[in-house]
Amino acid sequence: MDYTREELMHIVSGQMPERRWGHTLGVMESAVALARRYGEDPQRADLAALLHDVAKYWPIEQQEAVIRDHQLNMELLDYDKQLLHAEVGAYVAQQDYGVEDTSVIDAIRYHTSGRVGMTKLDKIICLADYIEPGRDFPGVDRIRELAEHSLEEALVAGLDSTISFLIEKQKRIFPTTVLARNDLILQIRSK
Numbered sequence: 001m002d003y004t005r006e007e008l009m010h011i012v013s014g015q016m017p018e019r020r021w022g023h024t025l026g027v028m029e030s031a032v033a034l035a036r037r038y039g040e041d042p043q044r045a046d047l048a049a050l051l052h053d054v055a056k057y058w059p060i061e062q063q064e065a066v067i068r069d070h071q072l073n074m075e076l077l078d079y080d081k082q083l084l085h086a087e088v089g090a091y092v093a094q095q096d097y098g099v100e101d102t103s104v105i106d107a108i109r110y111h112t113s114g115r116v117g118m119t120k121l122d123k124i125i126c127l128a129d130y131i132e133p134g135r136d137f138p139g140v141d142r143i144r145e146l147a148e149h150s151l152e153e154a155l156v157a158g159l160d161s162t163i164s165f166l167i168e169k170q171k172r173i174f175p176t177t178v179l180a181r182n183d184l185i186l187q188i189r190s191k
Contacts, residue, residue, distance in 0.1 A: 001100065020057065024052070026133045028050055038151055045107075086110065103121050106119065127147055159177060
């Protein structure tokens with residue numbers, strides 16, 4: 001990697017409003033705690049959490065251009081613009097900040113949508129984004145409680161919350177999110 005943790009913190013914090021930086025710090029804290037609880041490398045969780053929203057406040061046009069110019073997941077362009085920053089953030093982490101660990105890059109890429117076959121690190125970053133201490137939405141306390149004993153059950157509750165919100169707002173649901181939820185349910189049932 002081309003940067004120290006402190007350098008990355010300075011760079012990332014400068015690309016977002018102070019409130020979002022507070023969110024990022026909360027995701028980092030939650031990700032490290034989940035990593036320790038579930039046997040994942042806390043340093044990898046910390047790095048993925050630090051970079052998970054690196055492109056969140058880039059102009060939408062710039063995010064779309066990165067996806068088009070580098071032939072990333074073009075399907076995202078047809079869905080809610082809130083999904084773009086994860087794909088762009090993964091690209092930026094690798095290309096601009098020298099992150100070589102593909103599991104960290106994937107955890108950034110899938111933190112908003114999930115995916116079938118989520119790795120433990122994917123689950124941790126996605127879940128940490130839901131439950132960080134600054135989050136306050138209906139059902140978050142239940143998701144936090146579920147996270148005490150099951151990444152999968154907590155993530156299903158988080159994805160259910162997201163899907164319900166999108167349905168209520170009459171927005172399209174990214175198919176990967178539905179597939180991720182179904183896969184997590186199968187994982188829970190097979191235990």
